[in-house]
Amino acid sequence: MSQCERTSWEFPALPYAYNALEPYIDAQTMEIHHTKHHRAYFDKFYAAIQGTELESLCMKHIFSMVSTLPLAVRNNGGGFFNHKLFWKVMGPNGGGEPQGALAEAINQSFGSFEKFKTLFNEAAANRFGSGWAWLIVKEDGSLAVTSTANQDNPLMDIAEVKGFPILALDVWEHAYYLKYQNRRPEYVSAFWNVVNWSAVTERFEKASQ
Amino acid sequence: MGHPIPRCPHFNLNQSMKRNVVLIIAFILTAFTTQAQTSLSILQTPSGKSVFPPLPYAYNALEPSIDSLTMSIHYSKHFKAYYDNLMKAVSGTPLADKTINQIFANIADVPVVVKNNAGGFYNHDLFWEVMGPNSGGLPTGEVAEAINKSFGSFDNFRKAFDDAAKGRFGSGWAWLIVKEDKSLAITSTANQDNPLMSTAEVKGIPILTLDVWEHAYYLKYQNKRADYVTAFWNVVNWQAVAKFYQNALK
Ligand SMILES: [Fe+2]
Ligand SMILES: [Fe+2]
Numbered sequence: 001m002s003q004c005e006r007t008s009w010e011f012p013a014l015p016y017a018y019n020a021l022e023p024y025i026d027a028q029t030m031e032i033h034h035t036k037h038h039r040a041y042f043d044k045f046y047a048a049i050q051g052t053e054l055e056s057l058c059m060k061h062i063f064s065m066v067s068t069l070p071l072a073v074r075n076n077g078g079g080f081f082n083h084k085l086f087w088k089v090m091g092p093n094g095g096g097e098p099q100g101a102l103a104e105a106i107n108q109s110f111g112s113f114e115k116f117k118t119l120f121n122e123a124a125a126n127r128f129g130s131g132w133a134w135l136i137v138k139e140d141g142s143l144a145v146t147s148t149a150n151q152d153n154p155l156m157d158i159a160e161v162k163g164f165p166i167l168a169l170d171v172w173e174h175a176y177y178l179k180y181q182n183r184r185p186e187y188v189s190a191f192w193n194v195v196n197w198s199a200v201t202e203r204f205e206k207a208s209q
Numbered sequence: 210m211g212h213p214i215p216r217c218p219h220f221n222l223n224q225s226m227k228r229n230v231v232l233i234i235a236f237i238l239t240a241f242t243t244q245a246q247t248s249l250s251i252l253q254t255p256s257g258k259s260v261f262p263p264l265p266y267a268y269n270a271l272e273p274s275i276d277s278l279t280m281s282i283h284y285s286k287h288f289k290a291y292y293d294n295l296m297k298a299v300s301g302t303p304l305a306d307k308t309i310n311q312i313f314a315n316i317a318d319v320p321v322v323v324k325n326n327a328g329g330f331y332n333h334d335l336f337w338e339v340m341g342p343n344s345g346g347l348p349t350g351e352v353a354e355a356i357n358k359s360f361g362s363f364d365n366f367r368k369a370f371d372d373a374a375k376g377r378f379g380s381g382w383a384w385l386i387v388k389e390d391k392s393l394a395i396t397s398t399a400n401q402d403n404p405l406m407s408t409a410e411v412k413g414i415p416i417l418t419l420d421v422w423e424h425a426y427y428l429k430y431q432n433k434r435a436d437y438v439t440a441f442w443n444v445v446n447w448q449a450v451a452k453f454y455q456n457a458l459k
Contacts, residue, residue: 036432075378128325129380129400130423150379173380173423174432182286182424 006058009049011042012084020092024190026179034087037174041079041151048072063155074158078151082132086168089203091196098197102204109143116145117192120169123147124188130172133188135200136163137207147171166203167195261292262334270342274440276429284337287424291329291401298322313405328401332382335418339453341446348447352416352454359393366395367442370419373397374438380422385450386413387457397421416453417445 014034019027048070049055054062059081066074097113098106110116116135124133127147134146136154139162146154146161154163169191176187264284269277299305304312304323309331316324347363348356360366366385374383377397384396386404389412396404396411404413419441426437 032431040432128321131379173427177423177427178431181282181428182290 006056009042009046009055011039012087014087016092021090021094021194024193025090025176025187029174029176029178032178033083033170033175038079038083038087041076041083044072045076045080048076060155063153064157066156067158074156075151078153078156081155082151082153082168082170085165085203086170089167089196089199090191090194091199092194094194094196095192096197098201100201102197102201105143105204110145116143119145120167121185121188124169124171124191125185127171133169133171134163134165135167136161136165137204138163141208164203164207166207167200261289262337264337266342271340271444274443275340275426275437279424279426279428282428283333283420283425288330288333288337291326291333294322295326295330298326310405313403314407316406316408324406325401328403328406331405332401332403332418333420335415335453336420339417339446339449340441340444341449342444344446345443346447348450350451352447352451355393355454366393369395370417371435371438374419374421374441375435377421383419383421384413384415385417386411386415387454388413391458414453414457416457417450 014030017027018030018034021030049062054069054073059077062069062073062077063081066077097103103113106113106116110119120133120135123145124147127133127149129149131147131149132151132153134148134154136144136146138144144161144163146159146163148154148156148159152159153168154161154165156162169188171184171188176184180187180190264280268280268284271280298320304319309327312319312323312327313331319327347353353363356363356366360369370383370385373395374397377383377399379399381397381399382401382403384398384404386394386396388394394411394413396409396413398404398406398409402409403418404411404415406412419438421434421438423434426434430437430440
């Protein structure tokens with residue numbers, strides 16, 4: 001991981017307007033989620049690494065040794081990275097199905113797109129408490145669905161199932177409570193309408209590099 | 210009144226007779242269901258009610274500290290789902306004959322669905338009981354003395370409880386407990402765990418609790434959990450806490 005270094009940390013702008021995912025994810029939720037929750041993770045993460053040797057490392061490197069680092073790095077570094085990926089894999093005019101090599105990989109690993117969706121829905125529904133559902137590329141190049149608690153993710157050395165995340169769904173209650181309240185499954189169904197499959201495909205290609 | 214009356218060829222029941230039959234059937238069903246539920250020791254919880262416990266006050270009783278809509282969804286959806294899922298998970302199994310305390314004491318031996326829903330049921334039941342309208346202020350009597358003894362002052366106690374509630378990352382609960390040596394302690398647990406569970410890091414009998422899942426405050430406070438925690442002190446029912454303290458000493 002010597003090639004993975006960085007020189008600056010920035011809080012990313014949302015790649016679309018707050019209302020761009022309406023009616024599936026409401027503008028108020030997006031705005032609070034980005035400007036309050038995500039922002040707080042970024043600020044606390046940066047405060048935790050500023051002036052330390054971690055400041056010059058990339059996230060992947062930090063996550064690979066997160067069990068040896070302060071809890072603030074794990075929780076806030078996870079919160080920073082996970083939300084950044086989450087924004088990226090959604091978008092207006094999303095939905096539909098993946099194409100090309102990603103579609104083939106999904107068929108190969110899960111049998112069909114529908115079977116993959118069912119697995120992902122279950123991972124999102126069954127994560128008790130706060131957490132995330134993931135589609136990851138494992139070390140052997142196969143795809144897998146997993147979920148993590150709180151702000152953990154599959155890049156972390158503490159993750160039960162490890163891999164490179166290419167699709168993420170936030171199932172903390174803050175991600176859906178204003179619109180869906182206790183009805184998490186409705187939020188999970190709505191999510192498929194805003195998945196940006198070309199962004200997921202880019203991540204997929206990046207994983208195999 | 211969805212119970213169909215079987216058609217009888219010899220008697221033509223008039224409307225009011227039909228209604229009486231429906232009421233009698235409904236009564237028998239209710240009595241039978243209540244009977245069946247009472248036999249489940251698992252439902253013996255802080256409120257002492259063995260069926261799905263009624264909220265001890267109106268949904269709007271904790272306004273403006275906790276809003277009516279939140280209370281309504283929290284009680285009738287979240288709490289009800291924990292109750293229903295617990296019933297489903299234990300019905301017809303030996304666990305239904307155990308008390309909820311016995312289940313918590315051997316929590317590593319039960320399926321995770323029982324753990325999560327038994328916790329969710331017990332924790333919310335206690336939570337409703339320790340809040341109320343016309344509440345807040347300071348504790349008095351023995352529980353006040355115990356707080357001073359264990360924490361130095363009420364302010365020290367409150368600060369430690371606030372820190373536990375704000376510091377719990379993700380979903381969970383903050384607790385004031387009576388430990389085995391009868392001293393008081395503050396702790397927090399993840400998700401629907403609680404200090405009665407054999408797996409808890411800090412064990413004891415809960416006498417005050419605060420739900421810090423986002424569903425407990427998001428409609429009114431959104432990301433500002435700290436404001437919710439501050440507002441909570443306005444609705445703490447110290448008389449109820451004193452009662453649970455006395456029970457814990459027994
Ligand atoms: Fe989030
Ligand atoms: Fe709750």
